[in-house]
Amino acid sequence: MTSPEVSVAPAGVISMESALRVIRSLFAWAGFIAVYLFLYTPLVTIGIFAFNDSTVQALPWSGFTLQWFGAIGQNGLLFSALTFGLSVSLLVVAVASVVGTYFAVVVNSATGAAPRVLLAAVIIPAIVPGMVLGLSLAITFRLVGIPAGLWSIVIGHLAFTVPVVTLVVLTRLRRLDPSLTQASMDLGANGWRTFWHVTFPQLRTAILAAALLTLTLSFDEVVITFFLAGTQQTLPLFIWSQTRFGFTPEINAIVTIIGAVSIVLIVIATRVIEREVDPFAGTGRKRRSRRGR
Amino acid sequence: MEEASLSPSRPGTPGREGDTPLEPPTVVRFDDVSKVYNGATTKAVDGVSLDIRAGEFFSILGPSGSGKTSCLRMIAGFEQPSSGRILLDGVDVQGIPPYRRDVNTVFQNYALFPHMSIEANVSYPLRMHRVAKHEIDERVSETLALVEMEELRKRFPHQLSGGQRQRAALARALVGRPKVLLLDEPLGALDLQLRQQMQLALKQLQRDVGITFVYVTHDQGEALSMSDRMAVMSTGHIEQVGTPREVYFHPNTPFVAGFIGKANLGRGTVVLESGATVGHWGGISFPMAADTPLGPCAFSLRHESVSLSDGAGDIAVRGTVEEVVFLGDSSEVMVAVDGVTLVAKAPAHIGFALSNGQAITVSFKASEVVRIDG
Ligand SMILES: Nc1ncnc2c1ncn2[C@@H]1O[C@H](COP(=O)(O)OP(=O)(O)OP(=O)(O)O)[C@@H](O)[C@H]1O
Ligand SMILES: [Mg+2]
Numbered sequence: 001m002t003s004p005e006v007s008v009a010p011a012g013v014i015s016m017e018s019a020l021r022v023i024r025s026l027f028a029w030a031g032f033i034a035v036y037l038f039l040y041t042p043l044v045t046i047g048i049f050a051f052n053d054s055t056v057q058a059l060p061w062s063g064f065t066l067q068w069f070g071a072i073g074q075n076g077l078l079f080s081a082l083t084f085g086l087s088v089s090l091l092v093v094a095v096a097s098v099v100g101t102y103f104a105v106v107v108n109s110a111t112g113a114a115p116r117v118l119l120a121a122v123i124i125p126a127i128v129p130g131m132v133l134g135l136s137l138a139i140t141f142r143l144v145g146i147p148a149g150l151w152s153i154v155i156g157h158l159a160f161t162v163p164v165v166t167l168v169v170l171t172r173l174r175r176l177d178p179s180l181t182q183a184s185m186d187l188g189a190n191g192w193r194t195f196w197h198v199t200f201p202q203l204r205t206a207i208l209a210a211a212l213l214t215l216t217l218s219f220d221e222v223v224i225t226f227f228l229a230g231t232q233q234t235l236p237l238f239i240w241s242q243t244r245f246g247f248t249p250e251i252n253a254i255v256t257i258i259g260a261v262s263i264v265l266i267v268i269a270t271r272v273i274e275r276e277v278d279p280f281a282g283t284g285r286k287r288r289s290r291r292g293r
Numbered sequence: 294m295e296e297a298s299l300s301p302s303r304p305g306t307p308g309r310e311g312d313t314p315l316e317p318p319t320v321v322r323f324d325d326v327s328k329v330y331n332g333a334t335t336k337a338v339d340g341v342s343l344d345i346r347a348g349e350f351f352s353i354l355g356p357s358g359s360g361k362t363s364c365l366r367m368i369a370g371f372e373q374p375s376s377g378r379i380l381l382d383g384v385d386v387q388g389i390p391p392y393r394r395d396v397n398t399v400f401q402n403y404a405l406f407p408h409m410s411i412e413a414n415v416s417y418p419l420r421m422h423r424v425a426k427h428e429i430d431e432r433v434s435e436t437l438a439l440v441e442m443e444e445l446r447k448r449f450p451h452q453l454s455g456g457q458r459q460r461a462a463l464a465r466a467l468v469g470r471p472k473v474l475l476l477d478e479p480l481g482a483l484d485l486q487l488r489q490q491m492q493l494a495l496k497q498l499q500r501d502v503g504i505t506f507v508y509v510t511h512d513q514g515e516a517l518s519m520s521d522r523m524a525v526m527s528t529g530h531i532e533q534v535g536t537p538r539e540v541y542f543h544p545n546t547p548f549v550a551g552f553i554g555k556a557n558l559g560r561g562t563v564v565l566e567s568g569a570t571v572g573h574w575g576g577i578s579f580p581m582a583a584d585t586p587l588g589p590c591a592f593s594l595r596h597e598s599v600s601l602s603d604g605a606g607d608i609a610v611r612g613t614v615e616e617v618v619f620l621g622d623s624s625e626v627m628v629a630v631d632g633v634t635l636v637a638k639a640p641a642h643i644g645f646a647l648s649n650g651q652a653i654t655v656s657f658k659a660s661e662v663v664r665i666d667g
Contacts (some may be wrong), residue, residue, distance in 0.1 A: 182371055183404035185391040187418035188469065201408045
């Protein structure tokens with residue numbers, strides 16, 4: 001029997017289903033947007049106040065100004081916290097990149113049970129709570145006689161950034177084709193020259209990504225730094241101590257700068273990491289030649 | 294022999310007396326080499342003794358897992374023998390790292406350095422050996438010309454086809470003029486047509502440069518067509534070493550007979566009957582050479598040695614067609630004869646004309662039956 005109702009019924013079911021799907025996806029989007037609003041509104045707010053021509057952190061908007069950015073330089077304590085924090089982070093980046101890469105190479109070339117043990121030994125400081133690490137380092141440094149200051153903070157930061165570099169570089173190392181190192185040795189290069197000419201060039205992007213990550217991790221670290229700092233504060237410590245007396249506009253300005261710089265760094269880092277997953281993504285394959293047979 | 298004096302600890306090496314002054318010197322020698330990998334229970338390489346001579350194209354043929362790659366990696370120095378010795382040019386290479394061995398490898402996946410141009414890849418071994426700049430340029434150009442890759446020298450590996458990468462890898466391994474070139478299934482990743490072209494090109498190249506090639510493959514066609522001599526391996530040990538002809542027509546073991554080409558294999562005996570040496574294979578009898586050892590043995594007879602007409606050989610027997618398998622350019626006809634099933638290779642149109650159960654006469658030359666121990 002081929003009555004018209006028979007053919008109508010399935011269509012009705014389909015439209016019901018698709019309506020449900022639309023509603024469900026609306027809810028999903030609404031949730032998504034709510035979460036992002038929640039995350040980004042404070043960031044945007046701080047950014048807005050950094051340009052607001054008023055010492056009071058409240059609406060209404062009283063005009064556009066760049067004076068708070070200029071005020072950063074005038075605020076001696078703020079400026080010295082910024083430069084001190086930067087020197088800490090740059091030292092940390094330099095040392096962590098070298099040491100972390102070295103650890104990754106050692107772990108990667110070890111055989112048997114050694115890699116797992118070595119890796120665990122490297123990583124544990126990164127997963128111990130910052131409070132525990134900071135306190136235990138502070139006590140140890142006092143016993144050993146390392147004064148609180150630049151170097152104590154640098155060592156403290158290395159404890160959790162070296163593992164990060166090790167992991168990022170190790171992931172890359174493990175994806176490398178082992179026959180490339182063998183080919184290099186086969187063609188007359190010893191272990192060191194093989195590393196320099198064959199392994200290291202393929203690790204460069206991973207090391208760069210790890211260095212950027214280390215920079216952001218170290219620059220805004222608070223807990224460990226709190227335990228290890230002497231009289232000179234790093235920027236986040238300084239800002240934190242200032243906020244107890246209320247925000248000042250130049251803090252909005254510097255936080256806005258830092259936010260913008262870290263977004264740029266993170267975008268670069270992820271770009272670099274993605275490129276590393278498939279260095280020849282895109283046009284490379286199409287350019288393959290078929291001639292010369 | 295001269296290179297014997299180079300080696301500190303060689304008196305009493307077995308097999309040395311076999312060398313005649315006319316033969317080229319041995320460049321690679323396996324002296325009872327075994328390899329057991331860490332954690333493995335069986336030997337990947339099991340008591341291999343082998344002499345590879347200067348300037349020859351030597352193939353190692355065997356099924357997957359037979360230990361071919363392991364042998365090659367021990368020559369290159371990526372693995373150490375668990376027991377036995379490997380001598381390169383008469384010198385025990387135990388403990389000598391890969392970069393100090395005058396041996397280069399063409400890897401199965403080519404292992405071209407992805408971050409270097411073809412030119413930089415090919416000049417790499419020369420740079421590592423600190424060859425003078427102008428000589429590097431000269432030799433790179435010369436070697437790229439040899440493999441017809443000059444126009445592609447600025448490209449990167451990912452911009453090349455499989456065959457081009459293969460040739461680039463070959464150029465890189467050859468440019469340092471090693472004493473021995475090791476090739477591990479270098480044509481495995483190429484399509485059939487390109488593979489056949491490259492077989493010819495490789496053989497030609499080997500003759501031109503005069504370098505000893507040790508070529509690992511599981512493709513018997515490749516081994517038979519390219520080699521001066523070849524070794525057949527199975528489960529870690531060597532079954533037979535010889536020229537392709539010897540291995541093909543005079544297999545030493547049932548494994549070789551079965552692995553190379555297609556052969557009828559079966560058990561039988563050789564007996565002395567009124568002064569003549571006679572082989573019995575099922576109900577088939579045939580004369581054998583007078584010096585053939587007597588007693589039970591295995592027989593091998595190639596498919597193409599069995600003819601479907603009665604005049605082609607000196608032994609003709611009656612049988613019935615059991616099955617015909619069409620192979621495209623030819624067919625395999627299985628004929629039951631007196632308790633033995635003989636497979637004959639026949640032109641396709643002859644195979645089509647036969648039907649199962651049909652009575653037929655097959656013939657073969659008694660001289661083509663090979664007696665095998667075991
Ligand atoms: N690194 C290793 N560790 C443990 N066992 C190994 C290792 N390499 C090879 N083997 C084992 O040794 C045996 C011989 O391996 P090999 O690679 O030499 O075989 P092959 O003849 O080259 O095989 P194929 O034709 O498949 O390449 C195999 O059983 C293999 O599983
Ligand atoms: Mg192999």
